[in-house]
Amino acid sequence: GPGPALLPPAEDTEDQDADEEAGGGGGGVPPVTIRWARITCALKNKRGEVARFLLSNVSGEAKPGRLLALMGPSGSGKTTLLNVLAGQLSASPSLHLSGHLYVNGRPMSKGGYKIAYVRQEDLFFSQLTVRETLSLAAELQLPDTMAPERKDSYINDLLLRLGLVNCADSIVGDAKVRGISGGEKKRLALACELIASPSVIFADEPTTGLDAFQAEKVMETLRKLAEYGHTVICSIHQPRGSVYSKFDDIVLLSEGEVVYMGPAKEEPLSYFASLGLLFFTHLVPCILLFFSFVVLVSVNISRYQCPDHMNPAEFLADLISVDYSSAETVQSSRKRIENLIEAFANKVAISEVTNSTTKPEGSEFSAKLVQKSTKKQRRAKVAAINTAMAALTKTVGVFPKERAIVDRERAKGSYALGPYLSSKLLAEIPIGAAFPLIFGSILYPMAKLHPTFSRFVKFCSIVTVESFAASAMGLTVGAMAPTTEAAMALGPSLMTVFIVFGGYYVNPDNTPVIFRWIPRISLIRWAFQGLCINEFKGLQFEQQHSYDIQTGEQALERFSLGGIKIADTLVAQGRILMFWYWSTYLLLKKNRPKYQPLLPPSEKGQNK
Numbered sequence: 175g176p177g178p179a180l181l182p183p184a185e186d187t188e189d190q191d192a193d194e195e196a197g198g199g200g201g202g203v204p205p206v207t208i209r210w211a212r213i214t215c216a217l218k219n220k221r222g223e224v225a226r227f228l229l230s231n232v233s234g235e236a237k238p239g240r241l242l243a244l245m246g247p248s249g250s251g252k253t254t255l256l257n258v259l260a261g262q263l264s265a266s267p268s269l270h271l272s273g274h275l276y277v278n279g280r281p282m283s284k285g286g287y288k289i290a291y292v293r294q295e296d297l298f299f300s301q302l303t304v305r306e307t308l309s310l311a312a313e314l315q316l317p318d319t320m321a322p323e324r325k326d327s328y329i330n331d332l333l334l335r336l337g338l339v340n341c342a343d344s345i346v347g348d349a350k351v352r353g354i355s356g357g358e359k360k361r362l363a364l365a366c367e368l369i370a371s372p373s374v375i376f377a378d379e380p381t382t383g384l385d386a387f388q389a390e391k392v393m394e395t396l397r398k399l400a401e402y403g404h405t406v407i408c409s410i411h412q413p414r415g416s417v418y419s420k421f422d423d424i425v426l427l428s429e430g431e432v433v434y435m436g437p438a439k440e441e442p443l444s445y446f447a448s449l450g451l452l453f454f455t456h457l458v459p460c461i462l463l464f465f466s467f468v469v470l471v472s473v474n475i476s477r478y479q480c481p482d483h484m485n486p487a488e489f490l491a492d493l494i495s496v497d498y499s500s501a502e503t504v505q506s507s508r509k510r511i512e513n514l515i516e517a518f519a520n521k522v523a524i525s526e527v528t529n530s531t532t533k534p535e536g537s538e539f540s541a542k543l544v545q546k547s548t549k550k551q552r553r554a555k556v557a558a559i560n561t562a563m564a565a566l567t568k569t570v571g572v573f574p575k576e577r578a579i580v581d582r583e584r585a586k587g588s589y590a591l592g593p594y595l596s597s598k599l600l601a602e603i604p605i606g607a608a609f610p611l612i613f614g615s616i617l618y619p620m621a622k623l624h625p626t627f628s629r630f631v632k633f634c635s636i637v638t639v640e641s642f643a644a645s646a647m648g649l650t651v652g653a654m655a656p657t658t659e660a661a662m663a664l665g666p667s668l669m670t671v672f673i674v675f676g677g678y679y680v681n682p683d684n685t686p687v688i689f690r691w692i693p694r695i696s697l698i699r700w701a702f703q704g705l706c707i708n709e710f711k712g713l714q715f716e717q718q719h720s721y722d723i724q725t726g727e728q729a730l731e732r733f734s735l736g737g738i739k740i741a742d743t744l745v746a747q748g749r750i751l752m753f754w755y756w757s758t759y760l761l762l763k764k765n766r767p768k769y770q771p772l773l774p775p776s777e778k779g780q781n782k
């Protein structure tokens with residue numbers, strides 16, 4: 175029977191011209207674009223609570239003249255989505271289906287277009303020939319007023335287009351009586367569906383059970399139908415490379431969520447390879463791009479880069495499948511998939527916000543929510559980076575010169591290193607604190623951060639401690655570098671590494687094992703985390719769906735920044751500050767001016 179209606183329910187159902195005559199040879203079908211947004215299919219338990227989501231917040235588009243493949247591991251929801259798009263999800267009291275489905279911009283319930291649905295199992299009368307099967311379908315589907323000769327020529331045309339001429343007079347057969355091949359059966363099923371000249375063709379796993387050659391022929395048929403103007407949507411588990419190359423668009427599903435939706439072929443490969451490299455467009459200190467590039471490219475190549483000569487479909491399938499070989503692989507692959515889903519959701523949210531013309535109702539809410547959280551996060555990032563960079567450049571710009579004077583005085587024995595450093599630090603506290611406080615006082619209200627005094631005080635404390643830590647780092651760099659120019663090149667380079675691993679560009683949980691130590695010693699990361707906690711903690715978001723973020727704590731968890739207090743981030747900053755002061759002390763001690771000792775003349779030399 176008909177499946178559950180999509181919510182919100184349709185208004186009026188327009189009468190449609192049911193007797194529309196099929197065009198000869200199936201040509202000239204009306205073009206149909208299908209758009210779906212926020213499709214969620216929940217499975218409820220006996221108490222009526224959501225037990226799991228078969229589809230969660232799925233959006234996408236299928237266009238006429240294009241072949242769209244729904245790809246994903248077994249159980250990822252391909253068939254469920256296909257059924258929803260075809261309006262043929264079997265009704266069940268345990269299912270709840272919601273979302274938006276538009277056909278040529280109008281709600282699907284208004285009808286006015288024809289679909290064909292080729293199911294996984296082929297159901298035919300085994301004793302009929304291919305031509306008889308088609309004739310029967312034509313008698314049932316074409317108008318009675320159509321002349322028999324026209325029907326025959328229509329059938330001949332279909333046999334030709336679907337490559338069934340050679341087996342036209344063979345019986346279909348079944349398990350007991352050998353008939354046509356599996357691929358031919360699939361194409362016959364397509365031919366039967368095409369009689370009514372559908373605009374949209376749905377095919378559920380059309381290549382399942384077929385050998386590679388037959389599978390390719392079936393897919394080639396679907397691709398030709400797309401070229402002919404039909405909108406073709408098929409689900410497929412893991413196609414071989416030659417089949418994958420026939421797709422125009424793909425939707426990658428994993429556990430009911432979209433990991434990628436868009437053009438097929440090279441696009442998804444470059445999308446996954448580029449994940450994490452977006453930061454280049456935001457990062458201001460460009461002089462350090464090269465170093466960051468090396469670091470990030472090594473991160474990405476090792477993770478999401480499709481190796482040369484690998485079947486892209488196989489690569490994509492591996493990327494979005496849970497690896498059940500051990501407990502660790504299950505955990506790490508789940509984490510990877512979660513991150514990919516999140517990355518794609520953010521991408522969609524941003525394009526939904528920027529592209530208001532195609533914005534479907536209901537998408538606004540979550541897009542705004544994501545945008546709001548991202549804005550808050552971005553402001554915390556700007557504050558953390560700006561404070562650190564300003565303090566660092568201020569210090570490395572002057573310290574190497576000051577060091578020359580200090581070296582001279584130390585050589586003269588005017589003062590020792592310990593008293594010099596401690597008096598310098600003490601003397602610089604007021605001026606060192608003034609800058610972040612002024613910066614904070616101006617930025618805080620302008621950036622519309624949390625409008626309470628206690629949060630403002632915490633904000634100023636975090637940026638002040640960070641500013642001191644960055645200054646201390648500048649001292650170490652100044653103590654290490656031979657000249658001011660060298661210090662100016664080295665300091666921001668080092669800071670860029672800390673920025674990259676500071677929690678905004680590379681998620682701390684997603685950092686490769688060999689780089690895990692960097693976020694721990696990154697003053698940017700602790701400041702950023704502290705600022706995010708200060709901003710998000712205690713927030714309540716309006717919630718439209720059960721899976722939307724409800725609280726600031728949940729948002730922090732999603733950014734992998736939760737689980738600790740602001741005080742912990744300040745302590746971590748304090749440790750980093752002490753580390754840099756201590757390094758400066760040791761470096762200055764080690765690099766104290768050394769003069770050539772005047773040795774007593776040797777006997778030999780004296781004689782000369």
Ligand SMILES: Nc1ncnc2c1ncn2[C@@H]1O[C@H](COP(=O)(O)OP(=O)(O)OP(=O)(O)O)[C@@H](O)[C@H]1O
Binds near residue numbers: 246252253254
């Ligand atoms: N009516 C239903 N009641 C309960 N669970 C369902 C129902 N329909 C689908 N499911 C479950 O939803 C999940 C997705 O099913 P679906 O058939 O859409 O996956 P699929 O990606 O097409 O998998 P396959 O490639 O194995 O056919 C599966 O875990 C399935 O058991």
